[in-house]
Amino acid sequence: xxxxxxxxxxxGLNKVMHWGIALVVILTISAAWYAGSxxxxxxxxxxWMMLHKSFGVTALALMVLWRIIRVKTGRPAPYGxxxxxxxxxxxxxxxxxxxxxxxxxxxxxSQVGGRDLxxxxxxxxxxxxxxNKDLAGLIYTVHTKLAAPLLLxxxxxxxxxxxxxxxxxxxxxxxxxxx
Numbered sequence: 001x002x003x004x005x006x007x008x009x010x011x012g013l014n015k016v017m018h019w020g021i022a023l024v025v026i027l028t029i030s031a032a033w034y035a036g037s038x039x040x041x042x043x044x045x046x047x048w049m050m051l052h053k054s055f056g057v058t059a060l061a062l063m064v065l066w067r068i069i070r071v072k073t074g075r076p077a078p079y080g081x082x083x084x085x086x087x088x089x090x091x092x093x094x095x096x097x098x099x100x101x102x103x104x105x106x107x108x109x110s111q112v113g114g115r116d117l118x119x120x121x122x123x124x125x126x127x128x129x130x131x132n133k134d135l136a137g138l139i140y141t142v143h144t145k146l147a148a149p150l151l152l153x154x155x156x157x158x159x160x161x162x163x164x165x166x167x168x169x170x171x172x173x174x175x176x177x178x179x
Contacts, residue, residue: 005074006076008172021099024062028056031049053106054120078173091157
């Protein structure tokens with residue numbers, strides 16, 4: 001497998017970044033979901049939220065790195081009707097923006113909430129901003145009630161689009177990100 005993209009195939013580096021980010025985003029969502037299922041005061045809740053935040057910071061770093069790589073490596077030509085191409089572009093850019101914005105919001109939430117942000121127990125980002133519990137609450141509401149459901153919807157739309165191309169259009173869209 002070549003590391004470089006061609007006009008018809010994704011290169012190995014972009015495949016690894018795509019699937020790596022997908023895995024980290026799934027782990028981020030799963031850690032938050034599991035933490036949310038634990039009762040208030042459960043000692044494991046803090047650990048799972050630390051993992052949620054750590055995976056979020058990892059997703060942010062990987063997405064920024066991938067965007068830099070993608071600028072340098074380009075992409076294969078898209079398949080499908082113009083409406084499919086435009087819908088895919090909106091979906092992809094929305095996913096990219098959310099995978100960047102949500103961890104930034106989480107970092108800001110910790111900052112204005114007056115809490116350290118511990119990343120995999122390897123390092124800590126201390127609060128350097130003035131505490132503002134109202135702002136932290138607003139960010140939390142947008143993060144959990146608006147952005148998180150939108151991210152889940154976009155993930156489902158992205159997967160559905162890939163499966164549509166594979167099952168109905170019978171083109172190479174999905175295969176070129178797997179093989």
